[in-house]
Amino acid sequence: MTLILTTYDWVPEFPRPYVRDIRIRWLLEELGQPYQLATVPLREKTAAHIAMQPFAQVPFIQDGDTVLFESGAILLHLAEGTKMMPDDLRQQVQQWLIAALNSVEIYSMAWFLSKFMDKDEAAATRREELVRLRFQQLQSVLAGRDWLTGDRFTVADLLMAEILRLPGQYGLLDDVHELAAYAERATARPAFRKALADQMAHWRAADEKEATA
Ligand SMILES: N[C@@H](CCC(=O)N[C@@H](CS)C(=O)NCC(=O)O)C(=O)O
Numbered sequence: 001m002t003l004i005l006t007t008y009d010w011v012p013e014f015p016r017p018y019v020r021d022i023r024i025r026w027l028l029e030e031l032g033q034p035y036q037l038a039t040v041p042l043r044e045k046t047a048a049h050i051a052m053q054p055f056a057q058v059p060f061i062q063d064g065d066t067v068l069f070e071s072g073a074i075l076l077h078l079a080e081g082t083k084m085m086p087d088d089l090r091q092q093v094q095q096w097l098i099a100a101l102n103s104v105e106i107y108s109m110a111w112f113l114s115k116f117m118d119k120d121e122a123a124a125t126r127r128e129e130l131v132r133l134r135f136q137q138l139q140s141v142l143a144g145r146d147w148l149t150g151d152r153f154t155v156a157d158l159l160m161a162e163i164l165r166l167p168g169q170y171g172l173l174d175d176v177h178e179l180a181a182y183a184e185r186a187t188a189r190p191a192f193r194k195a196l197a198d199q200m201a202h203w204r205a206a207d208e209k210e211a212t213a
Pocket residue numbers: 018019020021056057058059069070071072
């Protein structure tokens with residue numbers, strides 16, 4: 001049975017390359033696993049949507065009888081038993097995937113919300129310091145190894161690198177060169193390039209549909 005990945009039917013320009021279905025698309029490309037894309041409306045949060053994702057967000061998946069939301073949980077589910085979560089690294093991969101969400105993204109999101117949503121420069125500056133500290137710490141971990149758990153690229157790197165993209169776009173990786181190189185190594189992978197191209201094509205098709213509606 002084909003896996004179904006659900007994202008929005010359309011989003012404005014700004015968040016397009018960062019909508020979190022990118023994480024799932026990227027992993028599915030790494031695994032060579034085909035999938036079908038489905039959409040929910042951004043502007044109207046339907047009961048059917050909330051039944052699948054209680055916070056009325058995306059992404060969520062249907063994989064046979066399994067319905068899952070939360071990008072991290074979806075990645076863990078899909079990576080299980082694959083090269084993206086090798087058996088001998090399972091605990092380390094899980095640890096780093098949760099660290100990406102709960103010790104890194106939590107700070108970068110707080111900075112992002114202060115700066116771009118609340119437009120509170122004082123709070124954004126304070127939060128940026130915390131993000132930069134995390135990035136220094138992460139860079140130290142990566143000294144002498146290509147990936148978080150050693151020499152194999154895993155789903156934890158996929159998520160960490162994806163989380164680094166947004167602050168990276170605003171220069172927060174500029175003074176952590178090895179961490180920036182790590183993020184670049186990850187996002188130079190053909191699977192990411194394909195996932196991003198497909199995601200952006202989806203938004204372009206959505207624009208065309210809007211224009212002809
Ligand atoms: N923790 C959730 C966050 C999901 C999330 O923030 N989704 C965004 C798109 S990237 C969304 O649906 N935003 C619209 C909204 O919150 O109404 C996950 O990782 O899946």
